[in-house]
Amino acid sequence: MAAAQGIAPPDAETIAERMATLGSDVPGSIWAMQPFMNSEELVAEDGTTYRLSSMNPYVNAWFVLEVAPQGGSSRYYHLENADRDDWQISLVEDDGAPAIRVLGTGDEDGEEILCAPWEDNGLQEARDTGLPFAPLCEWSIFLRNPVTGNRTTREAVAEFLRDNVLFGDSIVNLIKGTFFEDAFMVSSEGLEIEEEVDGVALLGEALLDRAPVMRPYMGFDLLGAEDGMQAGSWYEVDGADGIYASVMQPGMIASEVFQVPGANRLDGVESRADVYLVAFDMGEFTLGYEPGTDHPRLGWSSRPSHRHYQGRGPDGFDSPDPLVRTGTLNPTYAESVAAIFTGGFKRDHGAWRFGDYATFNYGHHYGFMVDGVILSRLWENLATMYMTHDGEVVMRTWTEEDNSAEFLSTLQFARQNGVAIIEDGVPGARVTSWGGGNWSGSANADLRTLRAGACTRTVEGRQFLIYAYFSTATPSGMARTFQAYQCDYAMLLDMNSQEHTYMALYQREEEELEAQHLVTGMAEVDVRGSDGGRIPRFVSAPDNRDFFYLIRRE
Numbered sequence: 266m267a268a269a270q271g272i273a274p275p276d277a278e279t280i281a282e283r284m285a286t287l288g289s290d291v292p293g294s295i296w297a298m299q300p301f302m303n304s305e306e307l308v309a310e311d312g313t314t315y316r317l318s319s320m321n322p323y324v325n326a327w328f329v330l331e332v333a334p335q336g337g338s339s340r341y342y343h344l345e346n347a348d349r350d351d352w353q354i355s356l357v358e359d360d361g362a363p364a365i366r367v368l369g370t371g372d373e374d375g376e377e378i379l380c381a382p383w384e385d386n387g388l389q390e391a392r393d394t395g396l397p398f399a400p401l402c403e404w405s406i407f408l409r410n411p412v413t414g415n416r417t418t419r420e421a422v423a424e425f426l427r428d429n430v431l432f433g434d435s436i437v438n439l440i441k442g443t444f445f446e447d448a449f450m451v452s453s454e455g456l457e458i459e460e461e462v463d464g465v466a467l468l469g470e471a472l473l474d475r476a477p478v479m480r481p482y483m484g485f486d487l488l489g490a491e492d493g494m495q496a497g498s499w500y501e502v503d504g505a506d507g508i509y510a511s512v513m514q515p516g517m518i519a520s521e522v523f524q525v526p527g528a529n530r531l532d533g534v535e536s537r538a539d540v541y542l543v544a545f546d547m548g549e550f551t552l553g554y555e556p557g558t559d560h561p562r563l564g565w566s567s568r569p570s571h572r573h574y575q576g577r578g579p580d581g582f583d584s585p586d587p588l589v590r591t592g593t594l595n596p597t598y599a600e601s602v603a604a605i606f607t608g609g610f611k612r613d614h615g616a617w618r619f620g621d622y623a624t625f626n627y628g629h630h631y632g633f634m635v636d637g638v639i640l641s642r643l644w645e646n647l648a649t650m651y652m653t654h655d656g657e658v659v660m661r662t663w664t665e666e667d668n669s670a671e672f673l674s675t676l677q678f679a680r681q682n683g684v685a686i687i688e689d690g691v692p693g694a695r696v697t698s699w700g701g702g703n704w705s706g707s708a709n710a711d712l713r714t715l716r717a718g719a720c721t722r723t724v725e726g727r728q729f730l731i732y733a734y735f736s737t738a739t740p741s742g743m744a745r746t747f748q749a750y751q752c753d754y755a756m757l758l759d760m761n762s763q764e765h766t767y768m769a770l771y772q773r774e775e776e777e778l779e780a781q782h783l784v785t786g787m788a789e790v791d792v793r794g795s796d797g798g799r800i801p802r803f804v805s806a807p808d809n810r811d812f813f814y815l816i817r818r819e
Contacts, residue, residue: 270368271353272319274674275303284670287642293581295588298639300670305356307363311335315363315383317356320588323654323674324637325349328406329587330365332383341587342388343409345398345636347597352405367405378403397591397807407596409589412558412807465509467724468544471497471749472519481512483541484782485770497749499544502781504772505603507549507817511542511750515742518749525748527692528741535713538737540746541783543604543768547728550603550815552658554635554678558592559809561609561633563641566616569628579627580642588638592808599778601816605803606717606732606768608811609682609758610705619700622646631681633811643668643679648686648693648756650719650813651679658730660721660754662688680811686718687755692744704740705760713737717759717766720752730815732758734766734783763787765810767802778804 274280283300292298304318312335320327326349333339346352351371357364359379369376380402382388391399391408398407470476478493486503487494487510494500496517499509516536564583577583594602609615615631617623632643634651643649649663653675662685666672684702685693695702716735721728731750735743740757747755759765767790768783780801782788791802800806803814 270370271325271355272303272305272317272322274301274322280670287639288668291576291581292642293576295582295585295640298580298642301637301674307356307358309363310361315356317354317365319354321637324677325353326636327588327638328354330388331587332388342392343587343589344401345407345409345595347400347405347407347595354406365402365406367402378405382406382408397593398596409591411589412591412593465499465501465544467727468499468509468722468729469724470499471511471513472522472751473497473513473517473749474519475517477517479512479514479539481539481541482784483510483512484785484788485510485543486781502770505770507546508604508770509544509546511544513540513542513746513749514538515540515738515745518745522745522748525691527694528696528744529739531739531742531745535738535742538713538735538742540736540738541734542750543732543770543783544722545604545730545732545815547656547658547730549818550730551656551818552652552730553598553814553816554608554633554652554680555592555594555803555812555814556590556608556633556635556640557808557810557812558590560611560811561615561631561641562612564612566613566628566630568613568616568618569623569630578641579630585640588640592803592810592812593806594804594814598814598816599804601819602771602778602804602814603817604768604770604815605812606719607759607765608813609680611810614705615682617700617703620698620703621701622703631683632679633681634676634679637677639673643681646684647681648684648754649679649681650756652677658721658728660719660756680813683757685754686740686744686757687720687747687752690751690753691748692741696740696744702740704757713739713742714760715762715766716743716757717768718743718747718755718757720747720750720755722750722752732768734768764790767812769801771801771804 280300286292286297287300299320301321301323302318303322304316306316308314314333316331318329326346328344330342330344331339346354351369353368353370355366357366364379364381367378382401391401392410397410397412399410401408473496476496478495480493487500488503490500494512496513499511502508502510514537515531564578616628622629626644629644629647632641643663645663645665647663650660652658654677684695716738718733720731722731763784763786767787769780772779792800792806794800802808803812
């Protein structure tokens with residue numbers, strides 16, 4: 266049943282039935298994964314049926330428009346609300362003909378837009394633009410178009426942002442590659458002068474036995490770090506309120522941290538490998554998540570042998586159709602984006618090959634939800650980062666009880682990636698189990714590699730999200746580092762190359778969006794257009810990988 270100002274959630278009985286389908290062995294389709302979806306339908310004089318489905322009215326972000334000519338095949342269009350907080354979208358009759366109504370609430374209270382984008386070939390023209398987000402209905406709605414990360418698409422997006430949004434172009438070029446072991450290991454220790462350097466008072470200092478001044482190869486401009494950074498201290502990023510940076514090496518960690526059981530000994534290489542950390546005061550930011558054009562996929566990982574063989578993936582399908590994954594930041598956020606970092610593992614790596622988790626729940630494929638839409642089921646036992654509608658960012662282990670309608674209806678997004686590195690402030694139960702933790706490397710330090718991870722920490726009621734880049738590390742090294750920084754919970758993101766561990770901050774310089782990369786080598790992952798201009802990854806360059814983004818609160 267539709268609400269007066271938009272599309273309301275279905276009734277409780279319908280939600281209960283759909284939750285039963287979601288919890289079955291094989292839901293079978295992307296539609297069957299959406300317990301809160303609701304639709305409105307109108308028929309035009311020529312017999313064409315128009316059906317507008319809100320994929321999750323609690324979030325009010327993603328819609329699917331179905332246009333079904335009488336006697337013909339249906340065409341589907343994935344629409345996105347350009348301002349989910351202020352626009353309510355519904356299907357209405359306008360002078361006896363179907364139309365989309367966009368009704369303003371909040372800051373846009375009382376404003377109404379009526380449009381019929383299927384008239385005058387409007388939908389097809391929007392699709393023909395090739396843009397991942399093509400504006401409709403006076404920019405109140407975007408049509409999400411399928412794109413690839415080729416240069417033509419990237420340049421088209423960059424030109425679109427430059428012409429229609431205040432900022433559009435930014436930094437550097439592309440060199441891809443996968444590297445293993447210690448290929449990115451750096452060791453910047455050298456200044457042993459113990460110099461008192463004030464950190465950020467609330468974050469304090471990491472638990473280290475020694476804190477020398479270091480000269481890291483960090484790409485940020487920091488306040489007070491002209492003569493180096495004292496290990497374990499925090500520094501403000503110049504011109505980026507609420508963002509702080511720190512550096513250390515695991516060999517500096519206080520002995521009291523190593524007394525806590527749950528991790529292996531660190532070898533000499535890992536002990537002297539630099540770790541760069543970036544903290545975000547979540548009182549100043551909201552977090553978002555967007556899947557890539559290709560990854561993580563929805564089909565089967567090749568790893569688990571325990572499959573039900575009743576579909577093309579653990580949920581019964583391997584395509585999001587009719588939903589479209591753009592791998593690009595919504596242009597609405599282009600002016601306020603503060604930072605972006607890559608998400609988690611690809612699907613093929615995102616399930617268990619060995620150990621007990623490979624033997625049930627179809628191998629525990631890492632699940633994910635975006636804008637309230639479940640694309641892959643969320644499994645208990647897995648480390649999960651999610652955000653609720655009120656902006657609370659949480660990182661913890663998913664439980665069976667979390668797969669309830671009451672809880673799922675509160676979520677904006679969720680992304681699972683392996684198991685906990687830190688849980689309740691101590692190493693997770695599987696940190697030392699190579700197969701049991703699905704670490705894609707040896708927890709006994711037989712194989713180190715570049716890794717990225719994230720943790721949450723709450724200090725005096727204020728929450729911080731901390732991203733960490735390990736130039737070479739094992740899960741044990743990551744656990745000890747997050748312990749030293751007094752994290753509440755920590756999880757792995759991705760590994761093996763600077764493309765997979767990419768992280769950049771964005772600042773405004775003379776009406777330009779300028780990127781600062783955590784490590785200068787990450788700048789090489791951005792691309793150049795044919796005119797030599799730099800196009801920032803994820804912001805205006807569609808990417809096959811998923812990513813998290815931080816938007817500065819107004």
